[in-house]
Amino acid sequence: MIKILTDSTSDIDLNQAKELGIDIIPLKVIINGQEYKDRIDLQPDEFYHLLTTSTTLPTTSQPSPQDFLTHYEEAKKHGDSVIVMTLSSVISGTYQSANIAAGIAKYDDIYVIDSLATTQMLRLLVLKAVTLRDQNMDVKDIVKTLEEYKHRIRIYAFVDTLEYLYKGGRLSKTAATAGTLLKFKPIIGLKDGKLEMFAKARGTQKATAKIIDLIHEDGDIDFDEPICVGFTGNDDGLDKFEQILRDEFGFGEVLHGCVGPVIGTHAGPGARLISYVRKEI
Known part of the structure; x- marks a missing residue:
C-alpha cells in the first residue's frame, strides 16, 4: 500500500483528505502569542478574522520531525510505502523535518518530495499523486512522475x-x-x-x-x-x-x-x- 502525506499548506481540508485517502501534517500558526494547529484548531475564516484584527503579523512554525515520524513508523509496521510532499524548502523547514524523521525511521520506503510549492500548487501535486496511486502505479514511478510534474x-x-x-x-x-x-x-x-x-x-x-x-x-x-x-x-x-x-x-x-x-x-x-x-x- 502507498501512504500519501502532505502538510496543511496544501489547503486541503480534513474532510477532503479523508475522501482522498491522505494524511495532513499541520503547521502551527502563532497569533498574539497564541499557538494554533492549522486547519485543526484554526480554520481559514477564523485565521483571516484574527489577521485583520491583530496588531502584529502572525508567524508560522514548521512541524517537528516527530510529527512525521509517527506516520512513518506506522507505515513501517505495515510494510507500506510513503510519499511525502511538503511545501517549498525555500519558504519553510518542513521539508527538512520530513527528511530528519525519515533518517530516524531507518526505513527505505519513504520518499520525501520538495514540492517547490505551497497552497493550491501543492494541492495540485497531491491530487496528481492520488490519481497515480489509484491507477496502481509503482511507487518509484509515481515519485519520478511527480518530480517532473511539479516543475509544470x-x-x-x-x-x-x-x-x-x-x-x-x-x-x-x-x-x-x-x-x-x-x-x-x-x-x-x-x-x-x-x-x-x-x-x-x-x-x-x-x-x-x-x-x-x-x-x-x-x-x-x-x-x-x-x-x-x-x-x-x-x-x-x-x-x-x-x-x-x-x-x-x-x-x-x-x-x-x-x-x-x-x-x-x-x-x-x-x-x-x-x-x-x-x-x-
Missing part, C-alpha cells in the same frame, strides 16, 4: 492590499504607500519555490488582464489536468475573476480553494489566484 505547476495571484506585503518585509514603506495611493495591485506567485512579485497593475480589471498576459507568455494550460481558482479571506468577486479567465482560456470545471495562513499572512484578505499545470513542451 504555476500560480498567479493579485493581492487586494499592500499592507501585509509591507508588514512582512516584502515591500518598503515608500513603495507600499505609493502603491496604495495609486491603487496598485501586485501580481505575486511562486518561482523556483520562492514567493515573487511578477508585476503590478492598477485596479482589479488590469491585474486580472496582467495575469492573463503572464499565462500566455509562459505557455499553454494543460486542460487534461485540474485547474484551481482560489482566494484569501472571502470569495467576494471570485466568480467574476473566474469568468474572465474562463472566457479567455475556455476551460471547464475548476476546483476552488481558500488559501491558508502561510501565504495568507503575506497576501492579506481579498487576493485572487489561479493555479494550473502548464502543457509539456
